[in-house]
Amino acid sequence: QLGATYLGEGRCSFEVWAPNAKIVELHQVSPNDRILPLRSERGYHRATFEKVAPGARYFLRLDNTIERPDPVSRFQPEGVHGPSEVIDSYFEWTDSDWFGLPLRDYIIYELHVGTFTQEGTFAAIIPYLPELKELGITAIELMPVAQFPGDRNWGYDGVDLFAVQNSYGGPNELKRLVNACHQVGLAVILDVVYNHLGPEGNYLRDFGNYFSEDYHTFWGPALNFDGPDSDEVRRFFLENALHWQTDFHMDALRLDAIHAIRDASAFPFLQELSQITQRRSEMLNRRFHLIGESDLNNPRVILPGNLGGYGLDAQWSDDFHHCLHVLLTGEKNGYYADFCGIKRLEKFFREGYTYTGEYSLTRRRRHGLPPKLNQAKQFVVFSQNHDQIGNRMLGDRLANLCSFEDLKLAAGCVLLSPFIPLLFMGEEYGERAPFQYFISHTDRGLVEAVQKGRREEFANFVWEGEVPDPQAESTFNACKLNHRLRTHESHQNLYDLYRELIEIRKSVPAITNAEKDSLEAQASESQNVLFVR
Amino acid sequence: QLGATYLGEGRCSFEVWAPNAKIVELHQVSPNDRILPLRSERGYHRATFEKVAPGARYFLRLDNTIERPDPVSRFQPEGVHGPSEVIDSYFEWTDSDWFGLPLRDYIIYELHVGTFTQEGTFAAIIPYLPELKELGITAIELMPVAQFPGDRNWGYDGVDLFAVQNSYGGPNELKRLVNACHQVGLAVILDVVYNHLGPEGNYLRDFGNYFSEDYHTFWGPALNFDGPDSDEVRRFFLENALHWQTDFHMDALRLDAIHAIRDASAFPFLQELSQITQRRSEMLNRRFHLIGESDLNNPRVILPGNLGGYGLDAQWSDDFHHCLHVLLTGEKNGYYADFCGIKRLEKFFREGYTYTGEYSLTRRRRHGLPPKLNQAKQFVVFSQNHDQIGNRMLGDRLANLCSFEDLKLAAGCVLLSPFIPLLFMGEEYGERAPFQYFISHTDRGLVEAVQKGRREEFANFVWEGEVPDPQAESTFNACKLNHRLRTHESHQNLYDLYRELIEIRKSVPAITNAEKDSLEAQASESQNVLFVR
Incomplete structure (x- = not known):
């Protein structure tokens, strides 16, 4: 080990x-x-x-x-x-009667540990679990917790991939949280980043060929999954997945941006990861799922090995978000240009991707293949998530852009869909706090580079105002949830609707078991209406 | 068009x-x-x-x-x-009764137009066709004929991919050759290079985004098969394949180094190429095959689309060559280190690759997957080819390294194998002329860079002597075949053996129809013997 x-x-x-x-x-x-x-x-x-x-x-x-x-x-x-x-991995688990949940039952609640509570710790989440359970969600998804520089970060700048962020409470507190979740019947998904390392405190290069000589990613050097010494690099990441699965009792991993895991080998890392975690799952007698964030619209990602697939269980579906977002907000800038019109959403409901080979204006090429052999429960859909909110210049949520009526419509689209729904923390009561991009690096040059990069990222969008300073503590603090809002008038109404929709999703078999090809989706462009039944 | x-x-x-x-x-x-x-x-x-x-x-x-x-x-x-x-594409074809050959019947003869005859033209090949037919081969494979700089080149520096090399005789003479081949019942395979363009006369960049911003190859910028504007780049290469298939009546394409065709899209270019050429084949009512040169040991390349494959018909198998070469010559330097011992060849006979996931010393990682679902007739094997000879410092053939008895053994291994055999021009009579690397660039800096690169390439090998000057006309001339050698004593014996082995291959059903899993391969390390039956 x-x-x-x-x-x-x-x-x-x-x-x-x-x-x-x-x-x-x-x-x-x-x-x-x-x-x-x-x-x-x-x-x-x-x-x-x-x-x-x-x-x-x-x-x-x-x-x-x-x-x-x-x-x-x-x-x-x-x-x-x-x-x-050195830590003692022993922990007094009390979840021996927990065997996980089948993926089709997942109703996911994505949360960021640092901003979900004022305290920003694992421990502070535990008191909220009964409320989350009451809402009806069945799984929480933690944004990455691997040690990152400073105290404030989304988590995608992690550099010690086996360490649990100290400011969140470290490894034992994470185990306490997972154990508490299992006690109340909630699964836990951990977001892990296997495509790059953060820019500060990344010392891997001093040890071995962790980084590829052939590929680069948007966020820095790509990891070496197919070059010389890639067996050892793979072992590092495979052990990492097993570490969370075994020592931390995680129910699933959300694999960040797998399109940036470049790998031309005959036996792709993702396929190996899926085989090895499935084997471990059988050994542990606890279900385990891999959910990829993929930008490829490539069914290969979520097909089983015997059909030439990588064997991931599910993937995030940004297409769904974009269709819905454009309909709700009328925004058509940047990549939203590819998702105009209700027919795009109809396409998604029918097929699981909006782009299955059509020409994409922003990619300037045809994109995707039809996921004909994949089931609806292999696609995770959302009207918001950390990226779709946080990658906006001001990190404004849908609640800042739409009326409560529109928020309810969005909730219905997500929760009554045949796909796996995901909520972003606070959306269930129309939280108004933004979710902005924040960091707390110590390297001044790096901080300036991030600030500059952040400003450049919005070149394609036409937003007004100043880009919030990602390094400022105030930016981070502004993102903390105001849980008390939940019991305020319209917010309470929205929350009740979310709870009811989840209840309906769980109790009406036609919805629980809905499939892409057993439903009828019919869009009317003129009336801007989509019927799904 | x-x-x-x-x-x-x-x-x-x-x-x-x-x-x-x-x-x-x-x-x-x-x-x-x-x-x-x-x-x-x-x-x-x-x-x-x-x-x-x-x-x-x-x-x-x-x-x-x-x-x-x-x-x-x-x-x-x-x-x-x-x-x-501007050329008139009309040609008086007389091969309307030619429908091509099934791949399993291919016995391939690879030839380089410039050195096969003294004249170095398509026209000069035609008189040799009856002899080749007499030898028993069923297909000739032309090294690339796309216009390259100067008059002397292997062909992998082509830059006008639709043009036929002027010094070989241009497009009409190529058609004459193909027509003549079909007249005598020989198929024609054309080697095409879709992974890079030659370094001199490459003007594509002035027109559009032909080159990838993400990938590079050993030979220069990679082509853009998955980035912005890649639809148009693909169209260029798809039309190129259809051009040879339709206008030139080619029976097959040999796709050079497909591992350098980098493409992370959901619908890989190679899969599109295979679908489009198959559709054209049906339209033309003439068989058409795609044979990839692949370094990946990845069955995906030659699996059909419904099993997640790219749908190529066959691939070159360097593993076979390397196993055999090490056994025959005792050379263990460079990548040969991975292929020591008769067990490696046994493995190949049983599975179709030598590396199916084992650790490779030279690649410093595990390599390959077992091609369980692929048939023996999807692997092209050889004891020599242009690369394996020409990439040696002195371009020395097996005939310069081995006794006639060993050459006969090699011939038997290739021709009686269950795989598709390929001969390199002249090996059938033990040609002694080398096949060295030659170019005729006009850019002096480039010539020097190639000369330097050529010297560096042999850093890992321990060969004695001087690297021949690739730019010298004498190097090219030294590579021309001495066809008259064929009728000289031991050379004649060897030739007769080749002819007989081919005759046996064709007439003995147990060999004609041999399959990987219907044969028994048993190697004895101590006796250095491999039984295959």
């Missing part, structure tokens, strides 16, 4: 893949300061030491020159640049 | 995709000099002109500034930098 594994009785084993280093030593910095050598073998460095108890902090020292946190650190109590901490 | 299409009676239509240009004009330079405007519409520029007869030469003039050959030129009588020529 990679990383530090506490074996009990003061013994701890260490394993790190660092083919770039000839000599790797453990530099324990607390409770006492000492340097311990690891044995090297084929790029791996290993040792088991006595008198290393949980709480011990250490760096890995490479070739007597540089000291780095463990790439597989389970905890970074002092942040991304500080030492790694 | 793209390019210049002669309509008869002095009328000719022109169409070019040039979104980078606002104004495109036809600059006719011969027989008279005049400038004629094309109409622009959505990136395409078109017109039909009177008094443009076959033989007329022209450039395309972009935005009043630069003049370029037509990207879809059918003929470049003065080379890659000169004007394009």
Whole structure:
């Protein structure tokens, strides 16, 4: 097992893949300061030491020159640049009667730990679980919790992919949250980022060929899933998935932007990931799902292996969002230009993608293939999510753009659809706080680059006003939910409707079991009406 | 139809995709000099002109500034930098009773037009057809004939992909050759390069986004099969394939290095190519095959679309070559290190790839997947080919490395295998002339870069001697075949064996119809013997 594994009785084993280093030593910095050598073998460095108890902090020292946190650190109590901490993976789980939920029963509630509560911790979420249960959702989806630089971040700048964000409460608090969710019958989905690493505190390159020489992503160097040494890189990510699945009892992973996981190998990483987590699921006797965020409109992603697919269980469907958003707001700028007219939404209901080979104006090419062999419950739909709100210049929610009546219509479209619905925290009562882009990097040059990039991102859109400063603490604070709004008049009405729609979804078999091809979708352009039955 | 299409009676239509240009004009330079405007519409520029007869030469003039050959030129009588020529596509075909051959009957003879004969032309090949027929081969495979810079080139530096090399005789002479082949019952495979363009005379960038912004290949910028404007780029290559299939009656295309055709779209170019050429095949009522050169060991390439495949009919199998080569020569340097031991060849006979997920030392990762659903007749095997000879420093053939007895063994391995056999010109009589790398660029800097690159390529190998100068005419001349050798003693013996083996292959049903899973392959490491039955 990679990383530090506490074996009990003061013994701890260490394993790190660092083919770039000839000599790797453990530099324990607390409770006492000492340097311990690891044995090297084929790029791996290993040792088991006595008198290393949980709480011990250490760096890995490479070739007597540089000291780095463990790439597989389970905890970074002092942040991304500080030492790694040995933790005891033991936790008193009380969810042994929890076997997970079938994907078709998922009603997902996406939340960002830092802004869901004033405290911004895992612990602070737990008191809200009964309310969420009462709302009717069946799964919460946590935006990424891997250690990121600073205290404020969406989570997509994570760099210690096995560590749980210290400011959220660290690994044990996350386990407490998952355990509490399972107690009340909620599944937990964790958002993980396997396509890039954050720009600050990313020390992987010092250890080995984690990054591809062939590919780049929008957010930085792509990870190496098909080049030399990619077996070891894959192992790192496979173990990461198993780590969340096994040690944290996660029910599902949401794989961020899988179109940026570039991989031309005969056995794609995603297929391997799906096989390995399914095998583990059988071993653990607990359902496990992989949900990809995919921009490809490629059914291959969610087809089983024997049909040439990667075997993911489901994928996010931005097409649905865009169709609905354009209908509700009339916005037609940027990529929304591709989704004008109610016929686009009709197409989605019938097929599962809006683009199944049609020419896309913004992509300037044909896009997608029809997902004929896929079921409705393989598509996650939403009227809002962190990206669709947060990637707007001001991070304004639908509640800031539409009337309550329109919000109700949106809720109906999502919750009564044959697809898997996802809500973004607060939308159920029409939260007004924005969800803006925020960071808390320490590197000044990087902060300026992000601020600049953020301004440039809106070149294609015609929005008025100033781009909020992503680095400002006030930006982050402005995004925190005002849960009390829920019991205020129209907000309460909206909330009640969400609850009722979810209740209907669960209780009416025609809706619960709806399929793409068992429903009839008929749009009238002139009346701007879509009938689905 | 793209390019210049002669309509008869002095009328000719022109169409070019040039979104980078606002104004495109036809600059006719011969027989008279005049400038004629094309109409622009959505990136395409078109017109039909009177008094443009076959033989007329022209450039395309972009935005009043630069003049370029037509990207879809059918003929470049003065080379890659000169004007394009309007040709009459009419040809008096006499092969209307030719319907092609099923792939399982292919016994392929790869030849390079420039060095197969002293003349180095299509016309000079025709007198050899009866001999080739007599040998028993059923298809000739022409190394690329698209117009390349200068008179000497393997063909992989082609830049006018619709034009037939002027020094080989141009388009009409190629048709004469194909027609003659069909007359004697030989199929013709054309090698086409859809992964890059040659470095000299490549003017495509002036017209549109032909090249990818995301990918690069070993040989230069990758082509744009999935980015903005890739529909139009695909159309260019799809029309190219249909051009050879329809106008030149080609029976098959050999697609060079498809692993360098980078494409992350939902509907990969190769799949589209296979669908479109199959549809055309049905229309023409003539069999048509796509054979990919693939380095991926990925069965997806040769699986049908309904199993998630790209639908190519067959692929080249370098694994087979490498196993056999190591056994015959004992060479274990470079990538040969991956193919040591007779068990590797046994594996190939059983499965169709040697690497089906095993760790490869030279790739430093696991490689391949088992092609369980593929048939033996989807793998093209050889003991030599242009690459495996020509990419050696001295271009030495097996006949320069092995005894006649070993050459006979190699012939047996290839010709009695259940796979599709391919011979490289001259191997059937143990030709001794090397097949070295040669070019005839006019750009001095480029020539030096190639010379340098060539020297660097052999860094991993431990060969003695000087790298032959690729630019020297003597290098090219040294590669021409000595056909008279065929009737000399041991050479004649070898030739007779080839002929007999082919005869056996054709007449013994157990060999003709052999399949991977109907044969038994058993290797003995200690005796260095492989039984296949």
